[in-house]
Amino acid sequence: MNIQRWIARREPNWKQLDALLMQIEQKGLKSLNADEIRQMASLYRSVSADLARARTHQVGESLVRDLQILTSRSYNQIYQGSRRQEWQAVVEFYRWGLPAAIQQNWAYIAIATAIFMAGILIAWWFAWQDPLFLSLIVPEELIEKVRDRHELWMGSIVGVEPLASSGIMVNNLKVSFTAVAGGITAGLLTVFILAYNGLSIGALATLVGQNNLAYPFWAFVFPHGSLELPAIFLAGGAGLMIGRAIVFPGKYRRADALKFYGSQAAQLVFGVVPMLIIAGIIEGFFSPNPIIPDPLKYIVGIGLFALLIKYCSRKPASQSFTN
Template sequence: MNIQRWIARREPNWQRLDALLRQLEHKGLKSLNAGEIREVASLYRSVAADLARARTQQVGNILIHNLQSLTTRAYTQIYQGSRRQEWQAVWDFYLWGFPAVIQQTFLYIATATALFFVGLLVGWWYAWQDPTFMSLIVPESLISQVRDKGELWMGSIVGVEPLASSGIMINNIKVSFAAVAGGMTAGAFTTYIMVFNGLLIGAIATLVSQNNLAYPFWAFVFPHGALELPAIFFAGGAGLLLAKAILFPGKYRPRDALKFYGSQAVQLVFGIVPMLVIAGIIEGFISPNPIIPDPLKYLLGLGLFIILVIYCNRKLTSANS
């Protein structure tokens, strides 16, 4: 191989890649058009092949070093740029996409929420009317602790906050995912989860009220419940979306309906995971903390809920403006 002739033939590609990389490094990916981005990828492969050939032909350490530097820079821009785009997509989803899908699926979320509150009211009413009903819903050990000892059960979290917090996160995520997957039973299991959780909260609310512990109980629930309960409602809405695709595909074929409504359900799932993680941290470290005054816990819960409502509405308005 004539080294000088080979270098003269290949050098314009190296110079072109170097120029594009300098533009990328100083002005970012947005400074290139689609054709130039494809050109960078093509030139990277070409120069990488040139580097391999230069090493086998022993063309000289300086040229090999320069080609190595060029391919390293190109690799960094291509693959780190791809990762930057992925992170940008994640950021855009939580900034705009998640609030938008909440608005688009509000009817299903509202239905899931209504099922929960129907269960809550039924549980509250029957627990007041029939003491035996409570024992069917609430664990006997919890009833005994509240009635016999006159104390709530949250104190067991204090001292083991990291372990409790991770356990709470896992449990809440499992419940939410079950509510979503329940949509594949035509919504029957989703409905059961929403109603049963409402029955449980309603019966517990009666239990603590009967034993004059309602104020500290709700002080415990408010901080994390401001995110945890809406996340479960969103999960229930996702499950009902899947049920809609199965039972009432409308103008879509069943397979296409599952793809369409399933896509919205998946977006809801992606959105609720951070909510449940944050709620788990609050429930593990803040909600049961005896040092934090109860009024402050109520204010925290109220503040988080207001922020969530603003987030779900303001972002969609901003995105459309």
């Protein structure tokens, strides 16, 4: 290989890549247009091949070192820039995409909420009509603790907060993902999970209410429940959407309906995970803490729920004006 002729032929590409990299380093990746970004990626692959050839033919340590630096700069800008764009896409989704998905699919979320609330009302009604009903839903040892000793069970979390918090997260995520996956049973399993959890909350609420422990009970529930329960409603709505695709595909073929509603459901699931992680931390460390006064727990719970409603209602600035 004629080294000087090879260098003369390849050097314009090296200089062109160096110029593009200098522009990015000074002004950022956004200063390049789409064609220039594609050109930079092509030049990077070409210069990488040149570096390999330079090493093979021993063209000189100085040139090899310069090509190494050039390829290293290219790699950092191309792949770190790609990762930055991915993170920007994640931020944009949680900033605007998730609220838009919630607003677009509010009917399914509302139905899931209604099923859950129906479970609460049914449990409340039957628990007052027949005291034996509670034993069908609530463990007997818990009933005895509340009824006979007038104590709540949250104190068991104190002292083992990290373990309890992680266990709570795992359990809530399991329930939520099961509710979503329950859509493949035509939504029947999703409905059961929502109704059963509503029955459980309703039975517990009635039990503590009958024994004058409602105030500390709801003080415990409000801080984490303000995120945990809406997350379950989102998961339930996602499961109902999948069930709807199976039972009522509408104008779509069933396979196409599953793809369409499945992608919508997946967006809701992306909102469920961070909500349950935050709720698990609150339930493990804040809600059962005896040092924190109950009024403050109510305030935090109501405040978190208000922020959640505000977040779910937000729209991009461009959508807030009418033509």
